[in-house]
Amino acid sequence: MQRTRQEAVEGLLPEQREQFILERLRTNGRVLAATLATELQTSEHTIRRHLRDLADQGHCKRVYGGALLLSPAGKPAAVRMGEAVDRKARLAAAAVSIVRPKQIILLDAGSTNVAIAEALPDNAGLTVVTNSPEACLRLLNRPGFDVILVGGRIASGAAGSLGATALLQIQQIRADLCFLGACAFDPDEGVAAFEAEDAELKRAMVKASGQIAIALTSEKLMTAAPFSVAPANAVDHLFVEADVPAERLTTLEAVCDNVMVARP
Incomplete structure (x- = not known):
């Protein structure tokens, strides 16, 4: 005789309950x-x-x-750079649609933001300030860019400079637009990072910028990381992938003024 769903649930062992909870978190x-x-x-x-x-x-x-699912973004930068390259390129193409000529753009480190650097338009008179050596390389020798590389300590496995030197330089900038890197994003918990120094630098970027934009791969949505950066409603533009469910998209639109879905 087939057991009812309630009977099956009641009979779960502790390790089976944990697996059930983990699957629910992943979903x-x-x-x-x-x-x-x-x-x-x-x-x-x-x-x-x-x-x-x-x-x-x-x-x-x-x-x-x-509880919130922990973001999978805590991998070394070299690993992240080789993951989901096409998906990040599509997000980048959507993200640069908000860029206007002559702007000062603060570009945070991160593999998706490196893709944004590649997608930025030539001959637009843009000043790009970045703590990402990889992003800097994508912009060098291209027409119409004034590139400023923020200095500081580059930690093992990190994608960009951190520490007191980088923080001081960011605090002296007034940017029109910041493409902020996010390790995790949740409508209730906001933007978060895996390292304390990284979170501190990101908070300084938020304060230094007129508008904040984030481009996120789907696996970072509705996830958490240890260090808080900013509330979700501090993000002016959120770019997400086409596979985000409609219900989740509605939740995101409730906290962010402009949510744009990248073309598949």
């Missing part, structure tokens, strides 16, 4: 302890213990009322 990005407790026919205390264990294993970050 939705966020889980609520109260909802899981009802669904799994167990106590919120038990669910919180499972979430704590999953967080200890590096799968999620505990937030008020539940």
